[in-house]
Amino acid sequence: MSTINGEATKAYLSKKSVHTSLWRQSLRRLLKNKLAVFGFVVVAFMFAACFIGPLFSPYTDNKINMAFMNKPPSLKHWLGTDVLGRDVLTRVLQAGRISLTVGLASMVLSVFIGSLLGIIAGYYRGIVDQVIMRIADLLLTIPSLPLLFIFGALLSEWKVPTDYRMYIVMLMLSIVGWPGLARMVRGQMLSLREREFMQAAIVLGLRDRRKLFNHLLPNLVPLLIVIATLNIGGAILSESVLSYFGLGVMAPTPTWGNMIDAANNMIDFQEHPWLWIPPGFSIFATVIAINIFGDGLRDVLDPKQKR
Amino acid sequence: MNSILDIEHLRTHFKTDDGTVRAVDDVSFQVRQGEIVCIVGESGSGKSITAMSVMGLVEGPAGRVVGGNIRFDGEELLKLSRNELRTIRGNEIAMIFQEPMTSLNPVLKIGEQLMEPLIEHRKLNKKAARKRAIELINEVGISRAEQIADSYPHELSGGMLQRIMIAIAISCGPKLLIADEPTTALDVTIQAQILDMLRKFKEESNMSILLITHDLGVVAEMADYVVVMYAGKVVEEGEVVALFENPKHPYTQGLLKSKPIINQRQEELYSIPGQVPNPLELVPSCYFHERCAHCMEICKTTQPALKEVGNQQKVACWLYEEATANV
Numbered sequence: 337m338s339t340i341n342g343e344a345t346k347a348y349l350s351k352k353s354v355h356t357s358l359w360r361q362s363l364r365r366l367l368k369n370k371l372a373v374f375g376f377v378v379v380a381f382m383f384a385a386c387f388i389g390p391l392f393s394p395y396t397d398n399k400i401n402m403a404f405m406n407k408p409p410s411l412k413h414w415l416g417t418d419v420l421g422r423d424v425l426t427r428v429l430q431a432g433r434i435s436l437t438v439g440l441a442s443m444v445l446s447v448f449i450g451s452l453l454g455i456i457a458g459y460y461r462g463i464v465d466q467v468i469m470r471i472a473d474l475l476l477t478i479p480s481l482p483l484l485f486i487f488g489a490l491l492s493e494w495k496v497p498t499d500y501r502m503y504i505v506m507l508m509l510s511i512v513g514w515p516g517l518a519r520m521v522r523g524q525m526l527s528l529r530e531r532e533f534m535q536a537a538i539v540l541g542l543r544d545r546r547k548l549f550n551h552l553l554p555n556l557v558p559l560l561i562v563i564a565t566l567n568i569g570g571a572i573l574s575e576s577v578l579s580y581f582g583l584g585v586m587a588p589t590p591t592w593g594n595m596i597d598a599a600n601n602m603i604d605f606q607e608h609p610w611l612w613i614p615p616g617f618s619i620f621a622t623v624i625a626i627n628i629f630g631d632g633l634r635d636v637l638d639p640k641q642k643r
Numbered sequence: 644m645n646s647i648l649d650i651e652h653l654r655t656h657f658k659t660d661d662g663t664v665r666a667v668d669d670v671s672f673q674v675r676q677g678e679i680v681c682i683v684g685e686s687g688s689g690k691s692i693t694a695m696s697v698m699g700l701v702e703g704p705a706g707r708v709v710g711g712n713i714r715f716d717g718e719e720l721l722k723l724s725r726n727e728l729r730t731i732r733g734n735e736i737a738m739i740f741q742e743p744m745t746s747l748n749p750v751l752k753i754g755e756q757l758m759e760p761l762i763e764h765r766k767l768n769k770k771a772a773r774k775r776a777i778e779l780i781n782e783v784g785i786s787r788a789e790q791i792a793d794s795y796p797h798e799l800s801g802g803m804l805q806r807i808m809i810a811i812a813i814s815c816g817p818k819l820l821i822a823d824e825p826t827t828a829l830d831v832t833i834q835a836q837i838l839d840m841l842r843k844f845k846e847e848s849n850m851s852i853l854l855i856t857h858d859l860g861v862v863a864e865m866a867d868y869v870v871v872m873y874a875g876k877v878v879e880e881g882e883v884v885a886l887f888e889n890p891k892h893p894y895t896q897g898l899l900k901s902k903p904i905i906n907q908r909q910e911e912l913y914s915i916p917g918q919v920p921n922p923l924e925l926v927p928s929c930y931f932h933e934r935c936a937h938c939m940e941i942c943k944t945t946q947p948a949l950k951e952v953g954n955q956q957k958v959a960c961w962l963y964e965e966a967t968a969n970v
């Protein structure tokens with residue numbers, strides 16, 4: 337019988353460098369995209385600063401110090417102090433922890449719900465698909481901000497303890513976040529299931545579970561990574577808007593959103609810009625950086641989705 | 644020899660906006676144990692849909708098996724539940740496709756894809772499945788099996804991938820292997836190797852092969868028995884030698900004439916005039932009549948039935964039914 341000799345095999349493999357997994361190839365292409373790398377560096381810096389930074393701050397106890405009210409930036413307080421004499425830099429970093437956590441957690445939750453429902457809808461089609469997608473369509477037809485406002489107002493109405501609000505805000509954000517995601521995942525599923533290798537998987541007599549999790553899910557991962565990344569930015573922004581209007585996470589828990597609330601006050605807006613510029617800039621920089629990075633990821637992982 | 648696959652009056656139709664496409668229309672034939680049966684015919688004649696009907700791959704709202712029986716090893720496949728069918732697929736009936744490049748999952752390693760049917764049907768644990776996978780890669784003539792097992796499909800050539808597909812197909816020791824144009828996408832030299840390998844495995848394990856092809860060279864090399872399909876129907880079938888020596892149906896004659904023969908170069912390679920008719924607009928008639936040099940009146944109005952003519956050869960053509968043709 338004919339045998340492909342070792343040399344030919346070796347030549348074939350070495351030509352493309354052994355085991356160039358798709359991931360490694362993608363990483364290499366991503367690193368070539370300077371803008372995306374820049375976005376990633378900014379995001380990483382933000383995360384590091386918010387989660388590690390406060391450990392080095394002497395002001396983490398947030399002691400109220402009336403003697404240091406509304407002081408402008410100085411060597412002692414790099415970004416000045418707020419109306420209660422608390423260090424603004426420390427507050428911004430602590431707020432970042434909450435904002436980033438809310439963004440991440442609600443992303444994880446909406447990606448989980450969205451991809452699970454999208455996968456089920458796209459794989460089983462028929463009546464299951466109809467039910468899931470009609471609910472998603474319904475949620476999509478309502479603009480998400482008004483919906484979030486209503487939720488937020490209800491929370492205040494029901495006097496939900498402020499400690500819990502953070503978690504409920506995460507939940508709210510994922511409720512408005514999953515439908516768009518489910519729709520994208522479902523579309524991808526519909527096209528994947530028509531691919532020849534899925535027919536080959538049917539022919540192998542594999543169970544649904546194996547086909548779904550071993551064959552389809554790995555093909556969805558690139559798309560999921562891209563949507564998940566872009567989703568964090570959206571979630572951070574929505575949380576900020578809600579908190580700014582006093583409908584999201586509330587004081588004393590700081591978030592970037594409720595810190596910019598200072599800009600509502602004409603005197604603070606004009607006289608004490610160090611109160612609202614730092615949180616505002618943090619939101620701006622983080623969201624832009626996440627989107628730049630997400631777009632770069634999309635170019636690499638999911639070229640077909642390019643608009 | 645007993646038959647392993649017995650297809651009777653199989654009809655598979657597609658409902659489209661323009662009407663019903665009778666992709667497979669009253670097809671019957673058998674595959675016996677240890678035998679290679681080839682289905683030949685031009686593209687669009689319903690070969691793939693026949694194979695997909697056997698595998699239960701024609702599903703969804705548009706396409707449906709609307710009639711007939713498919714008996715595999717004495718069991719009626721069309722009556723089985725989804726789960727019962729699943730335990731037969733990949734285990735007792737295996738299938739390989741035309742495009743090895745797209746038939747493997749691009750994001751899974753070769754080894755993982757080889758292990759799956761072993762874990763599913765043979766109930767092997769991961770370690771044993773991996774060991775068997777490596778053996779299988781060696782068996783299909785690829786060296787450095789360990790390394791190949793850890794590669795992704797895009798790292799291998801088409802010929803190697805088709806070997807892997809064969810390895811996956813034979814992994815559970817199937818009784819029947821369905822191969823739909825397994826060499827069409829490959830280089831000529833690789834084609835021969837793949838066909839040799841299929842024949843070798845057939846002889847070692849006494850499995851049967853249903854080989855679909857449009858290439859009469861492949862038929863001549865592989866087949867024990869040939870089924871010629873045209874526009875969803877069997878127009879002729881028979882033992883390979885008899886059929887090649889004495890083709891009865893004008894379509895089979897045309898196919899054989901259009902095959903290049905070395906030392907007998909013609910000015911121009913013969914090709915059957917016209918095209919396979921659109922299966923939408925077929926009225927009762929011999930579907931080949933428009934392209935047939937021997938077309939008679941009856942061919943335009945009545946469909947000929949498949950009738951035995953001589954030793955193990957059947958043909959559906961009015962030329963061989965002149966006694967009854969004067970209706």
Ligand SMILES: Nc1ncnc2c1ncn2[C@@H]1O[C@H](COP(=O)(O)OP(=O)(O)O)[C@@H](O)[C@H]1O
Nearest residue numbers: 657664666685686687688689690691692693922
């Ligand atoms: N999904 C489909 N919808 C409608 N018609 C189809 C579909 N799949 C196949 N057909 C028709 O069935 C006929 C047979 O196709 P096929 O079995 O693939 O031919 P081949 O002999 O080349 O393998 C063709 O005329 C084709 O147009």
Ligand SMILES: [Mg+2]
Nearest residue numbers: 690691692824
């Ligand atoms: Mg075909």
